[in-house]
Amino acid sequence: MEPPRLRQRQDCCEKPGQVQDANDEAEKEGRKERPVSGDGMHHPCCRSFLASPFWKCTTLVVVGFTPVFGMCLAMPELLAALEIPPWSLMWTSNFLFGSWISVQFLFNFIATQWTDPGGCKSIKPPHEVTGQFALGRAADAPQLLYAPNWCQKCAHWKPPRSHHCSMCKRCVLRMDHHCPFTGNCIGMRNHGHFILFYIFSFLGVSYSLVLCLAAVWTASYFSRFTTAAGAKLYENQRWISQQTHIVSGLNSMLLSVLLEVLHRNGITILVQLGASIMAMVAVAATGTPALHLAWTNTTTMEKLFPMKEYVQLKEQVYCPIGPGFYRQSGRENLKVILGDRWWLRLLFPVRGSVDQGEALAPRPSKEGCLSCSLRIVRAIRTPLTIGTRRGRSPL
Numbered sequence: 001m002e003p004p005r006l007r008q009r010q011d012c013c014e015k016p017g018q019v020q021d022a023n024d025e026a027e028k029e030g031r032k033e034r035p036v037s038g039d040g041m042h043h044p045c046c047r048s049f050l051a052s053p054f055w056k057c058t059t060l061v062v063v064g065f066t067p068v069f070g071m072c073l074a075m076p077e078l079l080a081a082l083e084i085p086p087w088s089l090m091w092t093s094n095f096l097f098g099s100w101i102s103v104q105f106l107f108n109f110i111a112t113q114w115t116d117p118g119g120c121k122s123i124k125p126p127h128e129v130t131g132q133f134a135l136g137r138a139a140d141a142p143q144l145l146y147a148p149n150w151c152q153k154c155a156h157w158k159p160p161r162s163h164h165c166s167m168c169k170r171c172v173l174r175m176d177h178h179c180p181f182t183g184n185c186i187g188m189r190n191h192g193h194f195i196l197f198y199i200f201s202f203l204g205v206s207y208s209l210v211l212c213l214a215a216v217w218t219a220s221y222f223s224r225f226t227t228a229a230g231a232k233l234y235e236n237q238r239w240i241s242q243q244t245h246i247v248s249g250l251n252s253m254l255l256s257v258l259l260e261v262l263h264r265n266g267i268t269i270l271v272q273l274g275a276s277i278m279a280m281v282a283v284a285a286t287g288t289p290a291l292h293l294a295w296t297n298t299t300t301m302e303k304l305f306p307m308k309e310y311v312q313l314k315e316q317v318y319c320p321i322g323p324g325f326y327r328q329s330g331r332e333n334l335k336v337i338l339g340d341r342w343w344l345r346l347l348f349p350v351r352g353s354v355d356q357g358e359a360l361a362p363r364p365s366k367e368g369c370l371s372c373s374l375r376i377v378r379a380i381r382t383p384l385t386i387g388t389r390r391g392r393s394p395l
């Protein structure tokens with residue numbers, strides 16, 4: 001299928017304004033646009049394995065270990081170590097709070113894995129002749145048109161912020177990135193679950209660490225030489241250090257702490273503490289950038305491949321837009337990703353209701369609108385030979 005304006009795009013490719021094609025442009029610049037995944041993942045076998053139910057169940061078991069083990073085995077021991085009487089108000093509150101976080105965490109992870117991120121094959125642009133989508137507008141802002149963006153592989157016009165995923169082999173609405181760990185693309189329909197999964201990860205892991213450390217503290221960690229058993233364990237540690245010749249310095253101290261926690265609190269709390277520390281490292285490393293981007297209403301694709309999308313200034317003249325072009329207030333950004341019922345999703349494990357109309361016509365920020373207005377005025381006064389295609393943009 002040939003798009004109506006593809007021939008015209010080829011004819012005017014030397015002119016300043018061109019129909020955008022992010023993949024073509026990225027290839028010219030020597031860095032092909034592709035998701036945050038290695039080349040090896042694009043092998044058909046690897047791709048189908050990473051999207052298989054087996055892989056999704058495996059990663060679910062990995063991330064589900066800490067909350068399930070924590071709630072079923074570690075929590076009773078932790079509360080007992082903190083000397084909280086069973087079925088007291090404090091005991092029940094802790095159990096309910098831990099269960100709420102665990103359920104929210106697991107629900108949103110599973111929903112991220114299995115929710116369709118949103119395709120755009122059947123979506124027709126409002127301006128079918130030119131293949132253009134209109135961006136959203138504020139009350140006193142001008143109506144901006146998204147530059148025509150044709151996907152060669154899927155053979156359809158791409159809506160704003162959509163990208164072709166080489167792993168899923170299709171265009172995804174408001175694509176953030178392809179997440180190999182969840183085995184799914186992160187797009188308009190499951191981005192909210194993805195963000196909530198990280199929010200509840202932070203909450204749950206922090207809560208678990210606080211409980212574990214409080215239990216270790218309560219068990220009088222610093223009085224390790226007061227009992228014969230404690231002294232014996234310390235001797236064992238010294239023996240290990242002497243035998244291996246590699247456990248020294250920080251390692252020796254760490255081993256000493258581990259043995260002490262094992263002795264004072266038992267294997268269950270030790271396992272929960274270790275799992276929580278590892279989970280915190282993983283969540284902090286991957287979740288912090290994801291939450292920051294969500295807070296600024298920027299997708300990972302827009303961050304990694306800026307200036308690959310354009311708005312129309314006048315016919316055949318387009319201006320690149322950078323990360324943060326769609327940034328609104330924090331509350332508005334949250335609504336864009338979580339939908340109108342964002343507060344309900346924060347409280348209960350419910351599905352989101354993201355408005356597709358808003359996703360197809362994303363609203364630029366005030367700064368973006370103002371900058372575009374100035375550029376439109378300038379572009380109308382300027383002959384066509386002065387281009388904006390390669391220029392830098394503050395948008």
Ligand SMILES: [Zn+2]
Pocket residue numbers: 151152153154155163164165169170171
């Ligand atoms: Zn595509």
Ligand SMILES: [Zn+2]
Pocket residue numbers: 165166167168169177178179184185186
């Ligand atoms: Zn994908």
